[in-house]
Amino acid sequence: MTDWVLRLIDAGGYWGIFALMVIENVFPPIPSELIMGIGGIRVGQGRMDMGLLLFAGTVGTTIGNYFWYLIGHYLGFGRLKPLVDRYGRWATLEWHDVEKLDHIFGKYGQIVVFVFRFMPAFRTMISLPAGLFRMGHVRFLLWTTGGALIWNIILAYAGFVLGQNFRDIDKYVGPAATACVIGAVVFYLWRLATWKPRG
Numbered sequence: 001m002t003d004w005v006l007r008l009i010d011a012g013g014y015w016g017i018f019a020l021m022v023i024e025n026v027f028p029p030i031p032s033e034l035i036m037g038i039g040g041i042r043v044g045q046g047r048m049d050m051g052l053l054l055f056a057g058t059v060g061t062t063i064g065n066y067f068w069y070l071i072g073h074y075l076g077f078g079r080l081k082p083l084v085d086r087y088g089r090w091a092t093l094e095w096h097d098v099e100k101l102d103h104i105f106g107k108y109g110q111i112v113v114f115v116f117r118f119m120p121a122f123r124t125m126i127s128l129p130a131g132l133f134r135m136g137h138v139r140f141l142l143w144t145t146g147g148a149l150i151w152n153i154i155l156a157y158a159g160f161v162l163g164q165n166f167r168d169i170d171k172y173v174g175p176a177a178t179a180c181v182i183g184a185v186v187f188y189l190w191r192l193a194t195w196k197p198r199g
Contacts, residue, residue, distance in 0.1 A: 005030065009038055014048070014056040021057050025064020025124050032061065036152050040159020050160070054152055061148040062141060065127040069140055072131025105133035110143040117147025 009016045017039050024030045036057050042048040105112065109130060116126035130140050 005034055006038060009035070009042065014052050017053060018056040018060040021060025022064045022067075025061055026067050032057075032151070033155055036155035037159035037162075040156035040161075041163060043156065044160045044163055050156065053156055054149065057152045057156070058145060058149045061152065062145045065124060065144050065148075066141065068124060068127035069131040069135075069137075069144075072128040073134065073137075075132060076134070101129065102133045105130065105135055109133070109135040110139055113140060114143045114147045117144065118151055123147075123151075 005020065008020060012019060017035060020030060020035045021032060024032050024035060036053075039048060039053045039057065040050075043050045043053060113126055113130055113135070117123050127140075127144070
């Protein structure tokens with residue numbers, strides 16, 4: 001994966017960074033750690049500017065997240081009830097749980113979105129409920145962009161400092177991402193097996 005990301009970044013420059021970050025947040029098989037880390041290496045080599053790198057990466061991240069937010073916003077809170085009533089067993093959710101989530105997003109939505117920006121896998125997933133529970137567009141974009149910018153600064157600076165050794169991150173990021181997915185699947189299966197409706 002590292003070589004493919006490298007080729008796209010070197011061929012597309014900032015546009016390559018932007019495109020990869022959009023793709024990573026719409027279909028997240030490509031870790032942002034790798035994309036921004038390689039961008040940081042290129043800054044250290046004098047082949048990229050840190051400010052433009054962060055701009056391209058953060059705009060790409062925000063657009064990718066906004067895609068899922070808009071899907072959630074289009075579906076809307078009102079359309080959830082028949083889906084939850086019919087398929088709630090498979091989501092281990094009841095309408096009471098959905099109402100609690102709606103309350104949480106209404107009160108703490110910006111904090112939830114901001115904090116989740118720093119969590120693998122969940123940083124993209126959180127955009128869908130933010131849209132479903134009608135978090136305001138401007139509020140969502142501001143907190144998503146803020147969290148994404150901070151995270152991208154950390155990743156790009158790590159690449160800048162570690163230099164070529166950052167390429168080895170692919171050896172660790174891949175297994176770590178796989179472990180997160182397996183953990184999420186195991187947790188879901190456990191929830192599914194032990195879940196009982198209140199009624």
